[in-house]
Amino acid sequence: MMLSGNLATRSPRPTNDVPVVLTLGRTRGVAEHFRALIAKQVRTDMVLEAGSYTSSYNDELSGSYRAIFVVIDSPQALEDNLALIENLRSDNLKPIICAVITGRGAFNKIKYFLAGADFCIKLNTLSDEGDELLGEFFNSEEWQRDINLTLDPTRICLLGGASQKLDISFAEMKILEAFAQTSNHILSHDEIASIMGLNTNFYDPRALEKSISRLRGKIKDMYGTNAIQSIRGYGYRLMRGLISTA
Secondary structure (H helix, E strand, C coil): CCEEEEECCCCCCCCCCEEEEEEEECCCCHHHHHHHHCCCCCCCEEEEEEECCCCCCCCCCCCCCCECCCCCCCHHHHHHHHHHHHHHHCCCCCCEEEEEEEEECCCCCHHHHHHHCCCCEECCCCHHHHHHHHHHCCCCCCHHHHCEEEEECCCCCECCCCCEEEEHHHHHHHHHHHHCCCCCCCCCCHHHHHHCCCCCCCCHHHHHHHHHHHHHHHHHHHHHCCCCEEECCCEEECCCCCEEEC
């Protein structure tokens, strides 16, 4: 991933585990404007960086980020930015990637999810009018998440803090394993049906939905988090960073 110019930071790049949030824009000015917009939303101990992206990619973008915001302020660049997000995700599996799309016009949210984005935020302009939508993101479970779960395929269970052990079925274990091992943490209805051993040409969608709902409910009851979210018309998505494999 190539960045034009140096990253602008609110404070020197940390050398420890201080979380870093990166904003990328078509120009350095766009990225810095959005950085200022979200500064009121993030904790004061977080470092905010801003930079501009170009159409060529290499390994210049590196580091451990809590989140990466890609600001897309040109309708003509919607398709080009799918490639940008794919490249960001291939090199950065842990951070939340959020596509921030401004201006008029529609876009295909599913395409961005499949490219590796975890969120899509649609704003009319990069102004204070977006505070409410940005607030929804920063108040979301994914951003506020404070638990980490481990999938143990040997014992077929999920392990959380304070010795919280959740027994699951073999099919549920395989579904969670498949979610965790995909870079975008997304599975289509047909992919889940195949994992469950259903005939992908004739399975009952209601049976699949019921199975996912049951698994989601188990995790919610034990750990208090909505681990699996529905992507309308496509499938389901696992909350990023929630589950790792033993």
